[in-house]
Amino acid sequence: MSNDSGPGLDVSRRLGYLLKHAQAEMARLYAEALAPYDVDARELGVLMLLAGHEPSSQQHAARRIGVDRTTMVMLLDTLEAKGLVSRRPDAEDRRRNVVELTATGQDTLRASASASEAAERALLAPLDPQDAQHLREALHRIVTHRAPADADPHAPRRAAT
Amino acid sequence: MSNDSGPGLDVSRRLGYLLKHAQAEMARLYAEALAPYDVDARELGVLMLLAGHEPSSQQHAARRIGVDRTTMVMLLDTLEAKGLVSRRPDAEDRRRNVVELTATGQDTLRASASASEAAERALLAPLDPQDAQHLREALHRIVTHRAPADADPHAPRRAAT
């Protein structure tokens, strides 16, 4: 018995395992930190996106976050119902919606973004500050490597936030 | 317009965003690499686990990988149908199953584990070897920090692989 075939077969060292569990833990911490503000991590992502300089259209926002447009509709429905964003038809192209943060949306954004950062610090707690920064940079390099910023609109997209 | 509120609000720098997208890319690479062997990444995880020194029971295996026992049943059903594992009742406690790799299971494990490692190298390609190693270690420290190895059997479990 005990036929271990070398350290290469340790499941809990696989990169996929590590990423999945790290992400799951991050999700848990986000949920905990954001609960008081009645937004979830993905909704906060949308708020952050709208606060930036690239609101343009719903579809653009959807691609930017990596969800399809029907999911974005649902996300914005929720946020609009909570009074955090407003939608109105674009004057220049009336097929499009201009989506903007409301005043409460901006307040919620500020408060929940801060809580979200605390959650990230909590995940990184076991690392010293330098390693934490390295981790962020390494992940950023990996993610931007194949998916250059705001890629091809026609490219098939996989789920994410 | 263009009311950007500082770099702290860049969605694509959020840790959750980075982890989710890195994991999604890893999943894509695994799927691509493992397709020829007719196993997916999670099934390979089970094969690796069984090859190790801790097969004991299905429930033990399930906890180890972070899925619940009903999902493990389904996973093993699939693997058994493919002829990669065998199940037989444990002589000492006939409620339990002893799960073992078949000969083909071992062959498939070797080949697909190797392909899986290539997929991981592909994800890490944009990093130099040292940074890649740092990334693995940092993630491992984060993941093992709150979830010490083979935790409490009664603890509620969240999805993962």
Place this chain on the structure above:
DNA sequence: TATTGTTATACTCTATAACTATA
């Protein structure tokens, strides 16, 4: 004819609860 937002539907994944057989 193509595109945006929307709605409705179907599908995948996973957890929950209920059943059996053993202990």
Place this chain on the structure above:
DNA sequence: TATAGTTATAGAGTATAACAATA
């Protein structure tokens, strides 16, 4: 009574397809 494995059901999350308005 409690536990391992199994089965059936239900729920969340997401993608696919179809539709209306506009370009």
